[in-house]
Amino acid sequence: MTTVQPLIRARGLVKRFGDFTAVDGIDVEVLPGEAFGFLGPNGAGKSSTMRMIGCISPPSGGELRILGMDPVRDGPAIRARLGVCPQLDNLDPELTVQENLTTYARYFGIPRRVARERARELLDFVQLTERADSKVEPLSGGMKRRLTIARALVNEPEIVLLDEPTTGLDPQARHLVWERLFRLKQQGVTLVLTTHYMDEAEQLCDRLVVMDGGRIVAEGSPRALIERYSTREVVELRFAAESQEAFAGKLDGLGERVEVLPDRVLLYVADGDAAVAEVQALGLTPANVLVRRSSLEDVFLHLTGRTLVE
Template sequence: MSKPLISVRGLTKKFGDFTAVDGIDFDVAKGESFGLLGPNGAGKSTTMRILAATSTRTSGTVEILDKDPELFGPLVRAHLGVVPQQDNLDNELTVSENLFIYGRYFGLSKKFIKNKIEELLEFAQLEEKRDVKVEALSGGMKRRLTIARGLVSEPDILLLDEPTTGLDPQARHILWDRLFRLKEQGVTLVLTTHFMDEAEQLCDRLVVMDKGAIMAEGSPAGLIKQYSSKEVLEVRFGSDRNKEVAPQLATMCERMETLPDRLLMYTEDGEALLEKITHAGMHATTSLVRRSSLEDVFLRLTGRTLIE
């Protein structure tokens, strides 16, 4: 196996008494799409800033293409494309000017950038908007422009912090499609998200983070297989009844999680379980059988839901 592009060992970041990242280890291989999944405050963004060579660490080692980002900041940043959580486009400039000047920050020649802009505008589906000030763009367009901007320097690694947070479903799907194309082109992606569907769509491999620590690591399918059952039966009996019936239901499945509004029953065959419950004389107000997701993995590992 070739050497990983990113190698992190025992990474810790403290802000005063608060430990934001607590001794994490992971590697990212070339061409891989790697995700940090966890709720807000899990330490994902702090980790991303350290990878982006814009934040120092308290202890541990980080190597990006064999270089310590803390010692070789500008050199490491020359390898990276960064898409921050909040779009920080240059509002005083137009769409194409934003791409142009960002390339200049990397020292790229004007001629190179001019050609690159055409390619990126097409990629971001913003050809029509090239001479529009970025203030006038929709949230989805700004996001696509921010990603396009991160690609001006043809980076080895693209870092995306919560790429679709705050976007409507349609804009998210367009964005996923664009990111998927990058993945197909072999760009190494590192992204943070608290959306399990996003992680499932985009990540080859991911770590589940909570309170600054890594709880589990693997492919989305692998994690689901390891930490959850094939199917989940969600049942509601009404807020008061849920607790009453819970002990009896727990004996009928492999594992059960009691949420404030519903019960999650883990099983290999959801329909069969539902029939069994009905047979036992309990009638759920609503019921839903679905496949296990990363949300269930997170619930299993931490006892909490991803979005609270």
């Protein structure tokens, strides 16, 4: 196999705001055509990293190359080939849906005629054709998000940066966004996204890094991370008591690992049903029992001792 040049390459990348270090020396490589994710809780440094990759935030230290160029010196040239969907939609409230796309296209120097044509195609792609002449304000959260994604595609970018693409959307709207992003991925567009939803990372990412406190604590494919840092199944036990601690003590020796959360106890095991039988054999009667597959949430819990979404 020949070595592929990474589209994004960071070595010891640092971002400081005054005394606060948001990103604390991370190494990342994103290859052409892959969907790469930054998974972590709020404040992990994901958005700061994305802003540096988007060339709108100068790094405080380390090395960063995007499309083989230096983001500080070649900012405009790099941004010409990026598509950015920021965490908060910053659509233009004084323009219609379609004008949001056409005026944005002009910032990239795309001729008016081409811009109109592309806006039409993109509105079709994100299923907003019927709202083309509507203002932005009355759109639902999911529609605004899709419009922001369409706007990020207006320059036919090689890399699309998506900062928490589905945060704040209802389940139906999320699935619609995921489905569109999946289609982009199939078309060969490189996706870089941040999320604090493990299901989103599992759905979309070929490879991801888990971030916590500005550092990368693990890296790999979702499957590989789960295999490495968790068991096949998880039993969630909820006891009808003030404290779960007392019961957790009695579970010692059951499964590979026990995690105690404020409202439930997690039992990491290879076979969930067998473990439930053992719990009952011990004479314990939890109010609630759930057997499920391990997820990235469990990986994160294992790596940091904290949950992703508090």
